[in-house]
Amino acid sequence: MDQGQGKGPRLITAVHDILLLTLLLVTTVAVVRLRNLVAVVMLLGLYSLLMAAVWLVLDAVDVAFTEAAVGAGITTFLLLAAVLLTGQEEKPPRRGPIGPLLIVAATGAVLLYATADMPPFGAPDNPIHRHVAPYYIDRSLDETGVPNMVTAVLASYRGYDTLGETTVIFTAGVAVLVLLGGRRRREDEIEEDE
Amino acid sequence: MDVIGHYNYWVSIVLMMAGFYMVIASANLVKKLVGLNVFQTAVFLLYITMSKVSVPDCAIDCGTAPIFKEGFTVYSNPLPSVLILTAIVVSVSTTAVALAIIVRIKEAYGSVEEDEMLRRDGE
Numbered sequence: 001m002d003q004g005q006g007k008g009p010r011l012i013t014a015v016h017d018i019l020l021l022t023l024l025l026v027t028t029v030a031v032v033r034l035r036n037l038v039a040v041v042m043l044l045g046l047y048s049l050l051m052a053a054v055w056l057v058l059d060a061v062d063v064a065f066t067e068a069a070v071g072a073g074i075t076t077f078l079l080l081a082a083v084l085l086t087g088q089e090e091k092p093p094r095r096g097p098i099g100p101l102l103i104v105a106a107t108g109a110v111l112l113y114a115t116a117d118m119p120p121f122g123a124p125d126n127p128i129h130r131h132v133a134p135y136y137i138d139r140s141l142d143e144t145g146v147p148n149m150v151t152a153v154l155a156s157y158r159g160y161d162t163l164g165e166t167t168v169i170f171t172a173g174v175a176v177l178v179l180l181g182g183r184r185r186r187e188d189e190i191e192e193d194e
Numbered sequence: 195m196d197v198i199g200h201y202n203y204w205v206s207i208v209l210m211m212a213g214f215y216m217v218i219a220s221a222n223l224v225k226k227l228v229g230l231n232v233f234q235t236a237v238f239l240l241y242i243t244m245s246k247v248s249v250p251d252c253a254i255d256c257g258t259a260p261i262f263k264e265g266f267t268v269y270s271n272p273l274p275s276v277l278i279l280t281a282i283v284v285s286v287s288t289t290a291v292a293l294a295i296i297v298r299i300k301e302a303y304g305s306v307e308e309d310e311m312l313r314r315d316g317e
Contacts, residue, residue: 010248010256014198021205028212028232037224044228051235058246059259059270063238063278070286075231078286082293083224086300090222091307100219108211112204120199122248124257124268129247133271141262149260149272154279165280172287179294 010122016057024050035090037083045076062150202243209236221308223296227289234285238278245274 027047034040048071055064119126140152154162209232216229247257247270255265260272296306303311 010250010252013246013248018198018201021202025205025208028209031228031232032212032216037222040225040228044231047232048235051239054239055242058242059257060242060245060275060278061259061261063242063275063282066279066282070282071235075286075289078290078293079224079228082296085297086224086306090220090225091309093219093221094309097219100215103218104211104215107214108207111207111210115200115203115207118200118203119244121202121243122199122246122257124247124249126244128244128274129271133273136272137260137269147262149262149269150275150279153272153276158276161280165283168284168287172291175291176294179291179298 013057013122017054020050020054020057024054035092036088037090038080038088040090041076041079041083044079045072048072048075062148203240206236206239206243209233209239212236223299223306223308224293227292227296230292231285231289234281238281241274241278245271247271 024047027043027050031040031043031047034043048067052064052068052072055061055067119128136149136153136157140149140157141147144152144156146152146156213229213231213233213236216232217226220226220229247268249256249268255268257268257270258266260269260275299311300306303314305311305314
């Protein structure tokens with residue numbers, strides 16, 4: 001096989017991957033350092049969008065559009081609303097950053113040391129690809145008739161789990177309504193008292 | 195340990211630690227929540243990185259998104275995608291509840307800074 005042509009797809013993936021992840025790192029540094037919370041939330045939206053692009057490069061297309069819709073869309077909207085209600089400026093911290101930095105550096109060093117044992121990125125014989133995943137790749141089209149394997153697992157093999165997931169969303173919705181709905185009623189009562 | 199083979203893992207850990215730093219070093223509750231979100235996404239990155247298949251030295255059938263298509267036999271692992279889809283939905287739910295609690299804290303304490311909340315508790 002022609003070497004130059006043969007390495008094409010893998011090289012393109014690697015270049016996109018490294019470029020996008022480096023942009024992610026830059027965005028994250030800005031998010032950590034900024035004190036204006038509106039700017040922080042906007043950059044977090046950008047972070048989510050970049051992350052969605054990374055998912056696309058890493059073949060997780062379903063995760064990519066969920067991240068773009070939920071991470072960059074809904075989460076940004078919710079955070080913006082909360083920032084407008086609670087104040088836009090973060091006050092400078094009283095304590096210095098030395099203590100937290102030490103803890104973070106120590107934890108990070110241990111975790112980075114652990115990545116040496118991780119299998120190389122993208123190798124087809126990594127342990128994760130040799131256990132149950134081949135079952136779904138080989139049989140899910142015949143067993144469910146759905147060409148998208150992620151959808152087949154989510155909606156068919158693990159349908160009850162997805163039902164549980166919607167219960168989580170429902171519970172969260174009820175919790176938010178209880179927390180913020182009661183507030184409006186109390187304000188009304190205060191107005192009536194006055 | 196080659197750079198391309200482990201770059202994703204390194205980035206994932208650096209992002210994770212950036213989120214961790216925001217959670218423990220910032221006194222502002224909204225900033226802490228942003229840190230938690232960054233931490234979560236970093237964990238997602240770790241999982242999705244493991245799911246990717248890219249066969250070395252091949253031209254077309256080198257690993258593609260897990261959707262059946264004529265002419266392709268090598269697919270990336272669909273299971274981490276399924277897991278992370280669920281995790282994203284749970285993460286936005288917890289974020290929404292946390293933000294609602296923060297809005298109530300702002301009403302009760304007049305601030306979302308940890309120092310001022312503690313000071314008001316002491317009064």
